[in-house]
Amino acid sequence: MGLGNEVLDADYVVGDLALSSHWINQHIRPSNIRELKFIHAHGESMAPTFSSGDVLLVDVGSRDPSSMEGVYVLEVRGQLYIKRVRIRMDGAMEVSSDNINIKTVDVLNGDHQLNVLGRVVWAWNGKKL
Known part of the structure; x- marks a missing residue:
């Protein structure tokens, strides 16, 4: 979000958050x-x-925005x-922020090199995405 953050070279564990497989299958239904x-x-x-500080659940197996629109974690020039x-409607992919006060919109026309890392499927503010 915002100006982006540097991509870390590994996953870092900062705590535990346990989810039951029943809850995941009922609310998220990931392929894996x-x-x-x-x-x-x-x-x-x-x-x-x-908002800043919310914990987001990301399905890293869902990396194709052309098959499912949504909120994605993107890597561009070493930034997340x-x-x-x-x-x-013209078939182009559009990347945007949701905040109307700092709305940004970019159209992916092949000039941008980006890596889609996964789709955000849940935010711990009670909103399913």
Whole structure:
């Protein structure tokens, strides 16, 4: 979110958060439960969808925004971003922030080299994405 954060070279465990497989299968329905990861939101570019400090559940097996629009974790030039990705009527992919006060919109036309790391499927503010 925001201006992006540096991509870390490994996963870092900062605590435990246990989810039952029943809850995951009822609310998330991932194709592979082992491909779920947590990340903390940082910045306000995606407010009111979620805010800085919210814990986000990311399905790293879901990396194709053209098959499912949503909020994705993106890597661009060594920086991590959490942005909404949607398909425009002309077929181009659009990357944007949700916060209307700092709204950013980029159209992916092949000039951007980015890596889609996964789709945000739940935010610990009570909102399913």
